[in-house]
Amino acid sequence: MSSILRQHAEEQFASELEELIKQDKNVKPQNWQLSPQAVVTYLVGGKLSNGFEITPKYIGSRRLMEIAVATLTTDRALLLYGLPGTAKSWVSEHIAAAIAGDSTMVVQGTAGTGEEAVRYGWNYARLLSAGPVIDAIVETPVMRAMKDGKIVRVEELTRISSDVQDTLITILSEKTLPIPELNTEVQAVKGFNLIATANNRDKGVNELSSALKRRFNTVILPVPSSMDEEIAIVQQRVSGFSKAMELPIERPILEEIQRIVTIFRELRAGVSIDGKAKLKSPSGTLSTAEAISVMNSGLSLAYHFGDGSLKADDIASGVIGAVIKDPVQDKIVWQEYLETVVKQRDGWKDIYRACRDHV
Template sequence: MSDMLRAPAEIKYADELDYLESIDTGPKPFSWRLSPRMVRLFILGSEPSDGLDREIPQKWFGDRSFVERSIVTLASDRGLLLIGDPGTGKSWLAELLAAAICRNSTLVVQGTAGTTEDHIKYSWNISMVIARGQSREALIPSPIMTAMEQGVIGRFEELTRATSDVQDALISILSEKYVAIPELDEDNIVFAKPGFSIIATANSRDRGVNDLSSALKRRFNFVRIPVVANKRSEAEIVRFRTSELLRRHRIELEVPPSLLDILLQSFADLRAAAASAKSDEERLESSLSTAEQIGVLEDAILHSHFFGDRTLRPETLAGSLVGCLARRSPEDLAILNKYWHGVVEPRGREGGPWQEFLEGGRQALATLS
């Protein structure tokens, strides 16, 4: 893991997965490495009532029903589509599901405007084709085709970012469970092995970019992941991700609970303001997701570690918040100025960390204005 900037979940949590597999006596669909109950336990964490010899920490924070419905969908060999706002943990949940089910979460296609049908099916090694003609040896399978051949989970990130013809290439794969290779005379069909399925993610804010056809929608079970509205759950997510950051960078720095409360409250205030805004010009361009909240805290921690006295202070957090959220000028700057004068300033008059947060934000806004 020390040689990887970011280890996939099956490597990062290999010890846990080995342990769960060794004690798993439940029924397993297809060629799954863990039973559905153990998949859920791996993702949501263990409880004393589970009677395990070791604790399994929670890795995804959200409603249990979303995880259970996702697992049931994959056990039925239907495609799973996780849809929601940016930063709601869709990709992380997809990675954890694939890691627990088949110990391989890396068979991923990233949906973009440049994604082609070759990324879904296959392409050719041109040098081999010129030298010896088209053959199975000269074929380069896509991550999805590789998942079909191995009977494991393939992932498709940002499905609605891909064009309609690329999306349509998934229809036959999800319904017929095979890919034809018309260029070959023999051995020209790749059949999916039991256990193959696709987990796709889609950003609900991308609606209208490349809408899914009704035929493709019928081949997916939808699980909508909402924005985390519970302050306690959001605090747990931020703590979990922050502790991972500190371990990865080998940083010994404490995040004071008072500063975490300020961060959570600031995002809650800005979300409320965005909800009551009458136009996009009155809303921050940021989606104000939990992921962006983690990004603000990460920025402040690294700044404190490398350029400060290795103590996280309110003014550093305020500067990171302004720097991360002020993307448009002058619109976002005006919104943040209004928030600082109308909400943060009254709290800052009471003294304490809010006062330092107020001053740090003022300096950051003055620099950007």
């Protein structure tokens, strides 16, 4: 068992990538370790010709993954867009791992991300002693990806201020990074491209300029379309978490996953699964990622402070924390849902009591 808390995708799934590389007979774009078809197989899973099983990393529309991967074979960058918790970062990491064998070239977008985090910075000690020379430049992930012909990821692009965003325009259109201080430039090697992610909850924060939008092909990642799909996603990710954290699962956890996913889907949709009860929706997103987090927290509680068997009381606080973001309005929404839906549902008395006692 690795002592690393969270391995990069290319390390965690190294055996799958290795097998795909061996079996891949399709044409690979320059500096790609896999063909586009094999990259999609890595993402959505499948069985290879020798019987080797590739686990799905993205459970959803295969066509969306085909469009995303095909975009990266062109001169346009890829923007993964959608609600928080729809696996945008997860997908971008795995695409980079499959294409380049390296998902670590990342720029994390925040309100404080400056131009030097996107283009390049300076080693000021070297700059003072030797002046503006090439050795004084501090390379960014963008610059390294351009030099090596790899994929760079920009997380939360719309959190970055507009003037910093626009430093990407020349990089994406001309495939060059000018260094005016040295009267030179870095030219991108074939294989270079960029994957950005953005939340539609951030719409209006730092809108992309029309010039920058034209450099991207946008793929919208939706919330899981069906209950079964969302349950499968949560089950897969929770299983991976339990293995990584060495938390033994004393009994099947599918029942608790089903209940959490049902609660989240009903509150998101504003109607009960059977369509009989109209519900108010809370202010939070209640995403699949939050359902995974609630389950992981519950498993940890059960293992460290219980008998190892996951119970309703272990997940109640996590569910309430995910639902009640506004302590006034969301609390009312949650209490109404408890009384009108959860209390009336067969087999849910334990979770009703646990949630009622925690509010």
